[in-house]
Every structure is written in C-alpha cells, then in structure tokens.
Amino acid sequence: MAAGGLDARFVDRLSERHTCPVCLVALREPMMTKCGHLICNDCVRPLARRGRVVCPLCREEQNESEIYPNNYDKREIMSLKIYCDQQEKGCGWKGELRERETHNETCGYVDVLCKHECGEMVKKKDMESHMKKTCMNRKVECSCV
Structure with a gap:
C-alpha cells in the first residue's frame, strides 16, 4: 500500500x-480543500506548516x-471494482474495494505460515494438503513395529 492512499x-x-x-x-480518507481539490x-499532514496548507x-x-x-467521494472510491491482490497467483475474485479485507481473510491464494510451524509459507487453499503430505512437522505413523 502507498503511504497515504489505497494501492489496488x-x-x-x-x-x-x-x-x-x-x-x-486511490484516495484514502479523502479530504476536500477550500479550492475544491x-x-x-x-497526505495532507506533511503539507501543513503552522496551521496552513498549500494545495x-x-x-x-x-x-x-x-x-x-x-464522504461522498470516499463512498464512490470504496464502491469501485478491484481485482484480488493475489490475482497473479491465480485468484479470480473481483469485487468492490470495500470488500477487499473480507475477501483477503478468506482468499485461498494468500500465503500463510504453516500451522505446524515448519517455517514454510503455503497458500491457504493448499494448507491441508501440505500438513498431511509435505510438512516436515506432520504426524506420520511409524511402520517400524
């Protein structure tokens, strides 16, 4: 994400x-100046000097x-359609910017740290398979009896 705005x-x-x-x-928390910009x-804060701002x-x-x-422009911006942040990894989701965080919580293409603490980053959608088949910390049955 950009320092002030919404990078999507x-x-x-x-x-x-x-x-x-x-x-x-994209504007995050847009502020309207007296001149209409x-x-x-x-991004406004660094422009302020002694209570004055230069547009x-x-x-x-x-x-x-x-x-x-x-708030009018904020609502407009939040309703704009975006692609998932993980589009290049294969996610086909498209939705409103306001839905981004909710989607990211459930997106199967987001990399997460293995639940068995093996140190690997795995796509959410592949976690179950990783934990059962390839995780070095997975439980395996010993056949040495």
Missing part, C-alpha cells in the same frame, strides 16, 4: 479525481480548518 488493481482505470496528487494512488488525509495542485494557501472529510 482496479478493474476500470482510476479517475484523476479519485487519484491523490501526493501519493498518486481532494487529497488523502495522511499541491493549484498552490492556493489555506487554513487546515478549511480542509474537511469528503
């Missing part, structure tokens, strides 16, 4: 309006108190 693979091209001019990815909440787009100086959350 969008199904459709991200509009310029929904791209932060500071971190150059949008900036990520986290990175039009260079208009304004008070920090004149910059406020923009």
Whole structure:
C-alpha cells in the first residue's frame, strides 16, 4: 500500500479525481480543500506548516480548518471494482474495494505460515494438503513395529 492512499488493481482505470496528487494512488480518507481539490488525509499532514496548507495542485494557501472529510467521494472510491491482490497467483475474485479485507481473510491464494510451524509459507487453499503430505512437522505413523 502507498503511504497515504489505497494501492489496488482496479478493474476500470482510476479517475484523476479519485487519484491523490501526493501519493498518486486511490484516495484514502479523502479530504476536500477550500479550492475544491481532494487529497488523502495522511497526505495532507506533511503539507501543513503552522496551521496552513498549500494545495499541491493549484498552490492556493489555506487554513487546515478549511480542509474537511469528503464522504461522498470516499463512498464512490470504496464502491469501485478491484481485482484480488493475489490475482497473479491465480485468484479470480473481483469485487468492490470495500470488500477487499473480507475477501483477503478468506482468499485461498494468500500465503500463510504453516500451522505446524515448519517455517514454510503455503497458500491457504493448499494448507491441508501440505500438513498431511509435505510438512516436515506432520504426524506420520511409524511402520517400524
């Protein structure tokens, strides 16, 4: 993820309006400046000097108190369609940005540490097979009786 914004693979091209001019990815917690421009909440803070902010787009100086959350654009951004972060590993999920965390919790293509603590990272969907067949810490029946 980018420092301030939301780094994701969008199904459709991200509009310029929904791209932060500071971190150059989708706006996270968009803030509206007095001059009408949008900036990520986290990206506004470094621009502030003694209670004043200079807009990175039009260079208009304004008070920090004149910059406020923009929930309309936040809702729009969170409803944009994205691909799974694990798409290159084979996941075919597409959904709204707001569903990303929920999907990542259940995505079978996310790498997780082996439950038997063998030290291997395994895709969630392959964990059961790994623990039964290839994990060096798996339980095996001894045939030496």
